[in-house]
Amino acid sequence: MKNSLTRKIMPYTFIFPALLLLLMFSIIPIIISLVINFTNLDITGLGNWQAVKFIGLDNFxxxxxxxxxLQSVVNTLFYVVFGVPAVIVISLAVAIMINFGQNKFFKLxxxxFYTPSITNAVAVAVIWTFMYNPSTGLINTVLNSLGFGSVGWxxxxxxxxxxxIILAVWKxxxxxxxxxxxxxxxxxxDLYEAAELDGASWWQQTRHITIPSLKFSIFFVSVTTLIGWFQFFDEPFVMTKGGPLGSTNSVALFVYQNGFQQSNFGYAASASFVMFTAIIIATLIQFKIQRRQQNG
Structure with a gap:
């Protein structure tokens, strides 16, 4: 009896540390954020909890x-619509081309291509800010030398x-x-060898063998990339502060501005909840499409 109980409990002891971390740093903060959504919590409320009042749906x-x-929502949708497909298509194209080469050049x-992903985002953003400088930046200097006018990047x-988007896609x-x-x-x-024997071209092999074989990987990359672009923050925060005139402000940056700069925690929590809901809905839609493709 004791051995049977031990065998039942043992698996849970292995996952308990992970569950504890998930509870402390994910589930509990989400619950607290849900509660804050319906309050007027600000910097005053942190010092005096009696000043915190329940205000219902006023924040929303x-x-x-x-x-x-609303402008930050439109900007975020712009980032998602153009950034997500660009990342998926370009990274897939690069992977396919590199995979066909086996010499040292392709390993290099x-x-x-991988180095930008492991480089500090803030450092990269600062360097690109200098490159985008309208008067002394590298990009406009090259354009001017070719006879083109300067661009207000x-x-x-x-x-x-x-x-x-160009910077974020590159990274x-x-x-x-x-x-x-x-x-x-x-x-x-064997699939490629059989296709070559049948006279299939490189493009036909890619279209009918490579891409169908990568369906799950494309789905995984699509979900993770979508979530990342909904939380687009580093580049606009470092490079533009949401400007000019809020044209690059994202929902994540809007949350930061209201929560950490203006100390309107209840208002910022409501904005983050809207973003969280949008991410969940978009992810569920992708899962549903993936399930239909598998069943179809």
Whole structure:
């Protein structure tokens, strides 16, 4: 009886540390954030809990009447719509091209493309800020030498978002490329040999063998990339502070501005809850599409 009970309890002892960390640093903060959503908690309330009042849905009502928040939502959707496909397509293309080469040059390319992913995001953003400088930056200097005019990479409302996307895509390619490369190693070589015997071209092999074999990897990268772009923060925070005129502000940066700069914790928690809900919905949609493709 004792041995049977020990065998039942033993598996839970192995996962208990992970569950404890999950509870302390994920589940409990989420619950606290849900409670804060419905209060007027600010810096005064941290010193005097009696000043904290339950205000119902007022934070959410004010959010959807806040032009700055609505603008940050539109900006975040812009980042997601253009950034996610760009990361997936480019990293997949790079992985396929590198996978076909076996010499030292292609091994070096793996390092070249992966290095930005492990480089400090703030340091990279600072360097790119200098490169984007309208008067002395490297990019405009090259454009001017070629006879083109200068571009306000971070000062033009319409160009600034694209500038941040270019940097974020460049930085995200490496990690996703490695995921695709690992998946490509598992594709049976016999399939390519049989396709060559049948006269299939490189593009036909890629279309009918490589990409279908990477369905799960593409799905995984799509989900993780989508979540990352919904939480887009580092680049606009370091490079533009959400400007010019809020044109690069994201929901994550909006939460930071209201929570840590203006100390409106209840209001910021409500904005973060909206972002959290959007991420959950988008992820569930992707899971549903993946399930349909598997069943179809």
């Amino acid at each position: 009502i004010n959010l959807f009447n806040d032009n700055l928040f 390319m793996r390092l070249v 971070l000062t033009d409302q319409h160009v600034a978002k694209i500038s941040l 995200a390619i490496g990690l996703n490329m490695l995921i695709f490369l690992a998946a490509l190693q598992g594709v049976p070589k």
